[in-house]
Amino acid sequence: MKRYSVFAVAREALRYHSGWERAWRSPEPKRHYDVIIVGAGGHGLATAYYLGKNFGITNVAVIEKGWLGGGNTGRNTTIIRSNYLQDPSAAIYEKARSLYEDMSQDLNYNVMFSPRGVLMLAQTQHEIRGYQRTAHANALQGVETEFVSPQRVKEIVPIINLDGPRYPVLGALWQERGGTARHDAVAWGYARACSGMGMDIIQQCEVTGVRVENGRVAGVDTSKGPIDCDKLGMLVAGNASVLSEMAGFRLPMESVALQALVSEPIKPCMDVVVMANTVHGYMSQSDKGEMVIGGGTDGFNNYTQRGSFHHIEETVRALNETFPMVSRLKMLRQWGGIVDVTGDRSPIISKTPVGNVFVNCGWGTGGFKSIPGSGWGMAELMATGHSSLTEAFTIDRFKEGQFIDESVAAGVAH
Amino acid sequence: MLILECPYCGVKAEETELHAGGEAHLKRFGPGSSDDEFHDYLFMRENPKGVHFERWRHVNGCGKWFHAARCTMTLEVFGTYSAQTYEPPQDIRDAISAKRPDWSWREFK
Ligand SMILES: Cc1cc2nc3c(=O)[nH]c(=O)nc-3n(C[C@H](O)[C@H](O)[C@H](O)COP(=O)(O)OP(=O)(O)OC[C@H]3O[C@@H](n4cnc5c(N)ncnc54)[C@H](O)[C@@H]3O)c2cc1C
Ligand SMILES: [Zn+2]
Secondary structure, X not given: OOOOOHHHHHHHHOOOOOOOOOOOOOOOOOOEEEEEEEOOOHHHHHHHHHHHHHHOOOOEEEEOOOOOOOOHHHOOOOEEOOOOOXXXXXXXXXXXXXXHHOHHHHHOOOOOOEOOOEEEEEOOHHHHHHHHHHHHHHHHHOOOOEEEOHHHHHHHOOOOOOOOOOOOOOEEEEEOOOEEOOHHHHHHHHHXXXXXXXXXXXXXXXXXXXXXXXXXXXXXXXXXXXXXXXXXXXXXXXXXXXXXXXXXXXXXXXXXXEEEEEEOOOOOOOOOEEEEOOOOEEEEEOOOOOEXXXXXXXXXXXXXXXXOHHHHHHHHHHHHHHOHHHHHOOEEEEEEXXXXXXXXXXXXXXXXXXXXXXXXXXXXXXXXXXXXXHHHHHHHHHHHOOOOOOHHHOOOHHHXXXXXXXXXXXXXXX | OOEEEOOOOOOEEEHHHOEEXXXXXOOOOOOOOXXXXXXXXXXXXXXXXXXXXXXXXXXXXXXXXXXXXXXXXXXXXXXXXXXXXXXXXXXXXXXXXXXXXXXXXXXXX
C-alpha cells in the first residue's frame, strides 16, 4: 500500500495522476480464515483493523452483502460526542472520541474529523435536570463537558431563537471536543488499512447461513459459497436478528427506520452541532454548506431503509421554531437506515451461546461516534476472550438486571 | 406511508392516526414464572425480516386496539383483525400463505 502524503500528491500531479492505486483489493474468498467479520460497516471494519494492528491477527475476511459503508455508516448524520450518563457508556464513547482525534494520521487517510463542539439543548425542566446530572457524572468519569446558560448558547449559535414559545431554550449540555467526521471516509480509511495488512474485504457477498458444529462455529454459507473460520464476528446493525437466527439464538432487539435529510447548500451559518432531543431534531452544517438534519425513529419494525414522511415533517416543523431561518431552505435529499434498538438503548458487545461467535450490535441511532472504541474493544474481546471496555455490554445483562440505561439521557437519535 | 384498516370502525387510517404497539400475541409472564420466561417476555422480541404480527391502536379514531399482519421487508399489509384473540385467525393466515407460502412466525405457520 502506497502512503498518501503531500509528496504523493506532487508526484502524481507531475504524471497526470496515473499512479494512484486502488484503495483496497477486491479478492475472491479463500476457503478458510482465522476470523470472519460479517458486515463492512464502520464497526466491522474497525474490529478487523484493531485485530490486525493490536493483536497481529491478519488472516481475516470482512464479508459485506452490499458495498462497504453502504449501511448505516454511510447514512448517518456523523455526530460524535462522548457525554453519556452511565460509566460503561462514557468509557467506550470517550475512548472512541479520543481515537477519532488522530484517526487520520493513524490510518493515513483523511477522515475530516472536525471537533467543532456539540450542543444538546435543554428545552424542558426535565432535560435541565437530566443534563446537569450527566454533566456531574461526566466530571467524575473524566469526560469533558459542561452545562451552559441560554446566553452562552446564543453566543455559540447566533442563528438560534431562544424564546420558544413552545420550546424555549433553557440551557444546554456543551461538549466542545465533540463534533463530526466524514462518515464514508471512516469506512474507506479502515478498509484501505485492513486491505494493506493483507485482509480480504469481500463485497457483494451475502452471508446466508452460519454453520455450527458441536456448539462452535465452523464457518458461514455465502452467496459466493461456503467459507470456514475459527471465529466469527457479526456486526450487521439492523440485520443483527437475522444473523443471530442463522446461528440459532435470539437477541433482545428490534429494527426500525431512522431518517435524515439535507438542505440546499448555503453560506456558513452554524459552526457547531446542535441537538434538540425534546423535539427530535438535530442539525449541523456540512463542509459543502448543506444543513444536515436528523430526526426520530419510526415506531414499527421495518427493514426497507425507508422511513415515514410524517417524522420528517415533525422534525422540520420543530426546527423551524428554534431556527427560523430553516423555514426558507429547500430540502434536497432524504434517506433512511435501519437501526437496531435494544431494551435499554445500549449496544450489545458480547460472546454468544454459540462458541467463538461474537456479536456487536444494538448501536441503534447513535453508533457512528463509537466506531473506533467499539472496534478496539471488540477486537480485544475476539482475540483474548475479554475486554474491560466491552464487559458491561453482554447479552446477559438483561437477565441480570444490569441495564446500561441511556434512554433517559438520549431517548432519541444521538 | 403505512395504511391500516381498523377492523372495528372500518376506517382506512394512515399511520399518524395510529399508534404502534409492538409485537402481537405476547404471552405475559409474571410472579411464579421462571427467570427465563420472564426475561424472554420482557426483552426478547420477534424481529423478522418478512411476515410480522403487531398490535396497533386506532388512537386518533375509535381508540381501540387491534392486530395487523405485515411484511417488514416490503411494508405490504396482509390484513388486520380483532384484538380479542390469542392467535392470528385462519383467514389472515391464508392471506399470508397465498403470498408467502413458506412463512412462519413463532409457532404459527
Ligand atoms: C439516519 C441516521 C442518522 C444517524 N445519525 C447518527 C449520528 O449523528 N451519530 C452517531 O453516532 N450515529 C448515528 N447513527 C447511527 C449509526 O449510523 C450506526 O449506529 C452505525 O453506523 C452502525 O454501524 P455498523 O457498522 O454497526 O452498521 P452498518 O454501517 O449498517 O453496517 C452493517 C453492514 O452489514 C451488512 N450486512 C447485513 N446483513 C448482512 C449479511 N447477511 N451478509 C453480509 N453483510 C451483511 C450491511 O449491508 C451493512 O453494510 C445514525 C443512523 C441513521 C440511520
Ligand atoms: Zn377504529
